[in-house]
Amino acid sequence: MTTGLPLLSARDVKVHLRVHGRIVKAVDGVDLDVHPGQCVGIVGESGSGKSTLGRAMTRLLPNVEIAELSGSVRFGGEDVLAMAPETLRALRRHRGLSMVFQDPLSYLNPTLRIDRQLGEALRHLADRQAIREKSAELLRQVGLDDTARVLRLYPHQLSGGMRQRVLIAMALAPEPQILVADEPTTALDATVQYQVIQTLRRLNKERGLAMLIITHDLGMVAELCDQVYVMHGGKIVEAADVFALFDAPQNAYTASLLAAARRLHQTKALGSAAP
């Protein structure tokens, strides 16, 4: 188990949204810790509040429809939820939080080549040469080794998996201490999904980048995460080490999720279902 202070720590976070005049308790009193170097998963079904929690913890919630936002999300001693805009910008610009989302195409500008878009995330560097070198290095980190070619392409010329890896490269540009990824592989084919998962795993295990992975896919959790939080109806119903969670779930809802996953993974030919 990890000891010491957590890198990112949520306490009693509540996000209540106003939807068609009704209050929906999307996140309802959540405690969650991510320690340095740890890969933490939030698992839940659609509507469980997991994405809203992820957006709250990165302070990316749209503020129009929020009825209540309370609790604290501490990052390096400061409360992200109460942070002044300039402190928040600094946190995102350097050694702070980065985020990757599900649909890479909607986060890339279709009219700019990849070099320009990666360069925007590297504006703090001294000159164009430095930016070019750093861009290439970031692409190599996410397994895109043909950097000279990739940098000259437009987003529509990239495959889905390449786009997602470009976005991960952009998220790494500010040298974050933690990467928050919301369903980072859902839009991708199986083989490409596996490559992206391996990219994330290398960043976590070899470079010690802490991660918070939000997903509905227990297969991805089994592959990547150290610690898992199971979310249902806006609350954390179980939090455990990944092996403990899969081997001996304590909560009935967790057990039902695992049973469903095992039903789908119940393999006659593949011989990998039995524990």
Place this chain on the structure above:
Amino acid sequence: MNAILSARSIVKSFGGRRWFGAANDKRAVDGVDLDVNEGETLAIVGESGSGKSTLARILLGLIKPTSGEVAYQGRPVDAFASADWMTFRKAVQPIFQDPASSLNPRMRVDTTLANVLRRHKLATRDRFEAEITDLLASVGLDAAEFHDRYPHQLSGGQQQRIAIARAMAMRPRLIIADEPLSSLDMSVQAQILDLLVSLKASRNLGLVLISHDLNVVDAISDRVMVMYQGRIVEAGPTHQVLGSPASDYTRSLLAAKLVADPHIARTRRLAMDAALAPAPIS
């Protein structure tokens, strides 16, 4: 065994010319043969762009192949008169990936089902209500609770159940399901999978399952065809293709399959890391 639906040398190409005149044909389906037998589940596996959905649309008669022939019970669909199409449309039913967009948002569940019964003269008007109750029960929904709902008042899994009920209303012989589970949550996927298995068994239904998910394919299908860039790269009984794959592409699909068990996932990864150690993955 009798093939309900068969296809021979199906080719479908799209596109034609680039901006400045050069020919630019893309063969989405490139010479596919297949047969689906009574009561059999045939899975077609492939990644996006493999042509599997185009093939499904051709089998359903929704688009015409560029060349090749689809035959229903031995009769080519090209020679169908409109009465034959009517029979075909009843016997071969589609289920699509996104149930929300395959249901009319302005139509209640009972209206959706009643329309089908009326259009295809499957029941007399005084039998509609009883028939709808039975149909909903067959997909595990209580008619009293669900008959007057609109699609937006249903969850994704419930919407997919309605789409299945609508298909079952025709008493089809063959269902062609294009990624029927992939827009659903995992626990709901398991339920719909069980529903398909039980319907298939109780009615001797043929099923063509188009999917990228090897877990689903393994759980439900008798035979598998693996599709890559419009061609079938491997075909055979499911246990054989997935248990001892002959093609590299099938092997790479299997290697990328996630397993919901951290022990297996990590043991397997250690083995793969060891195998790949000299060269970094790109």
